[in-house]
Amino acid sequence: MTMKYLSYDGPMGARSKRTVAGDVWRLMARFTLSQVQRGDQFELLREQGLTPGHLKALAILDADAPRPMGAMAEGLRCDASQVTWLVDRLEERGFVERRSLATDRRVKTVALTDDGAAFRARVLEHLYEPPEALLSLDAASLESLREHLERLPESDGDTWLGSAAAR
């Protein structure tokens, strides 16, 4: 409020809002990224010699609907060659299988196996476990956070685990 005359972003409200948004972004990014870096979420994957990219690949597969590799690359926001590599590893472990598409023989689709669907479920459940640090907040704070975070716009696509490469 004391900076009213220093603002050049427009009226006081706008300046203040941007500042608060900056604080929120810094706090949220710091917390999330330092938690992700701890990597507890990826234990199960590492046991299998897989990377966070493989989790992302599993996450965008649907047990009932084999998905073309090209569509996976789009969903993962990564290069087609990376999908080749990811699917190679997943196939070696018996989590997915490639199928040829009868209607267009250029296309290969990727289908989850039963093992793959089970592993996918376990690893996603583990991923979604809230970090201990969050539980140090009281119930009312958590409710409030949920309420406001729910208002954020959806990011387009299904890229919430970061690039296939990111960890």
Add this chain to the structure above:
Amino acid sequence: MTMKYLSYDGPMGARSKRTVAGDVWRLMARFTLSQVQRGDQFELLREQGLTPGHLKALAILDADAPRPMGAMAEGLRCDASQVTWLVDRLEERGFVERRSLATDRRVKTVALTDDGAAFRARVLEHLYEPPEALLSLDAASLESLREHLERLPESDGDTWLGSAAAR
């Protein structure tokens, strides 16, 4: 409330709190990671042919206090050899310089140059700019988010940009 008798996490309060925390974690992680993946924050770095790891390295340097490479590896939670590589690139661009420590000639410290300090400031400022999506929330929501996020415990160390490698 309808699940009271299914809970095995203890009293209803505990079960409910963990569930809410899970929602918060999912919402927060999804938002943060999809924003980071867009990579707008790293434009300035890419122009210089540098990676998010280099930003992290710059971020933990202090213009007034050269830092031993070993201490950087600790701060960055990465291998010493990665620090060698990061500092090589930063030195090529004139952003830092290696110095030998007179009191222990095994140690090399890394000092920001004037150019490095200026670049560090620009790039951090850019990084801290809140994403547009956050500004779609109203001022009251943002204030509430800030208030509650501020209660989160500090992550130990200064690793908030993720591993030196992560993007």
Add this chain to the structure above:
DNA sequence: TAAGATTGATAAATCAATCTTA
């Protein structure tokens, strides 16, 4: 020709030697 998947080349990370100084 172009679309879709793969292979090969390079970049950026981790892990295991190596080399210098304490």
Add this chain to the structure above:
DNA sequence: TAAGATTGATTTATCAATCTTA
């Protein structure tokens, strides 16, 4: 011997051919 930095080997990503089918 051990600590600190570097170099080399391997893994995981990106970018540029290549190979097959439409």
